[in-house]
Amino acid sequence: MLRILMKIGKVHPALLQRLVFTRRGAARGDVVVGPAIGEDAAVVDLGGKYLVTHTDPITGSVNLLGSLAVYIPTNDVAVRGVEPMWLSVALLLPPGASEHLLDAITRQMDEAARRLGVTIVGGHTEVTTAVTRPVAVVTAMGVGNRFVSTSGAKPGDVVVMTKSAGQEAASILASDFAEEALKRGVPAEALERARGLIAEISVAKEALALADLATSMHDPTEGGVANGLAEIAYASKVSIDVRREDVVVYREVEALCRAFRIDPLETLSSGVLLATVPRGRLGEALERLQKLGVPHAVIGEVKPPSGYLVKIGDRRYNEPYVEDKLFALF
Template sequence: MKVGKLHPQLLRQLVLARRGAWRREVVVGPAVGEDAAIIDLGGAYLVVHTDPISGSVKLVGRLAVFVSTNDVAVRGVEPMWLSVSIFLPSAAGEGDLDEIARQIDEAAREIGVAVVGGHTEVTTAVTRPVVVATAMGVGRRYVTTGGARPGDYVLMTKYAGQEAASILATDFGEEAVRRGVDKSAVEAAKSFNISVIREALALADFATSMHDPTEGGVAGGLAEIAYASGVSIVVDRGAVLTRPEIEALCRAFGIDPLKTLSSGVLLATVPPNQLDAALNKLRGLGVPHAVIGRVVEKSDYLVDISGEKIHEPYVEDKLFSLF
């Protein structure tokens, strides 16, 4: 099988068809494109999401916190608790564990999340550190990935490919310079904000759907929204936000910024009558944002990005081939 996410067809066939016992309180369970489980507690909703970090080495602890909590936040619910499992190869030293645990602690403190449990072990099953985080939160309402409707506007925050650029700058910085990327661009790419909590919570009352584009990037995230919602999405590639340092790093490694890890980007669909209010919220937060497209009736494609059509809720992310 290919490295990275499973193809949706294989996922549906071998994984999603096997969900254990039916429970009436499960509002949203595992499904292609949906970010987190939603469980009805009776008057409140528990949101739970688990994510592994396997496509980074030096940022693995920090990414574990932000990537998992982002998927709770895009449900419109504040992330509150985190359970983390750390798997270390036998070649790892105490300093490696110390750095990972420090990153987890600092990132969790930044966003007000408590680390409440987990597991740590050294194992021959991995060749580099792998961190698996489960984030949880409780709220009174929720947003799904599958709520987009024809006529909605598509908004994004921050910059396509920013997570991949941070990983390239941190784990492959010297190689990037050898490939012609300016050192200043490499340094600049290390500091992107990869949390969407503020803007996701701010847009929760306006958005019909929200999504955190991780593997497969903005293109993959849009395809997942379209698939989950039963619609198509038309996007102007020129309107998609990115930055020169992201483009330089991605170009050096043959990666499309729109098709690679983009944690920190929020994708949201907003009805026309809520667009101004949503944009005002984002301006008030000072978060870079743009209107990049519209939701349309379901067609023979999921996403049309300036003529490039995506037909499946799956976009191969070339970043993973580097590890």
């Protein structure tokens, strides 16, 4: 039997469909949304209310691990239009890890969870030879009266983004690869601004504010804005046209991504909310974001299926899979 080695990062959608999504155990009628390409979180009908739950491994940073362990999985609950409430955290530390490291990670987790009003209800912590750097595997949960799916985008909807493409990648590069960034000519002040972007990684407030307006919401993580849009298009069976010049990229993000030869539209972008909104309700959506003080931009439009998933300028994306070059640095 031919053994094909998989690339680092998310498993390709074709393999997920063949080897993961077809092996889900017993079927239950209370599962409203299960595993699917582009869907951020599972939805379970509790009888009048919905449990939204999502699990994420945090593997792309060491210095920001505790903060990302809270913000990233709670984002996936929030983009369902449901308030994140609880976290369960499995923390795996490599041999030789110090108490100082554990203290730094849990301190970040506590601060981020308090900021969001989320409770860490349980989990597991151990030192193991199975990892060579700290890893957190986190399940976020929340309960709501309704939910938004990734698959709801409709032709004619307008695409809105918040904050900056690539901002999560930039914060990681500025924290975990600061010395190398300086060697590559990134100014120290750009590194300082990029490190501050960790405070903008949560999308909870803007996602909850748009929950009753958006037809689809998504949190673009690995593969960035390009992959996030492709996942919305794939799940919704539509195409999406985006004006590249309208996609927001902060200067510090541009500087770091250029130094490491990473496309800011194709790398970790937690903190960006991608939302599709009916054109007739766009003004209301933008007004809400303005009141929250959340930077935002209108970047494109949902189209009927047109032979591609996403077109950004002259670049076309035909599958919901964009390789993220950040992971090659670890």
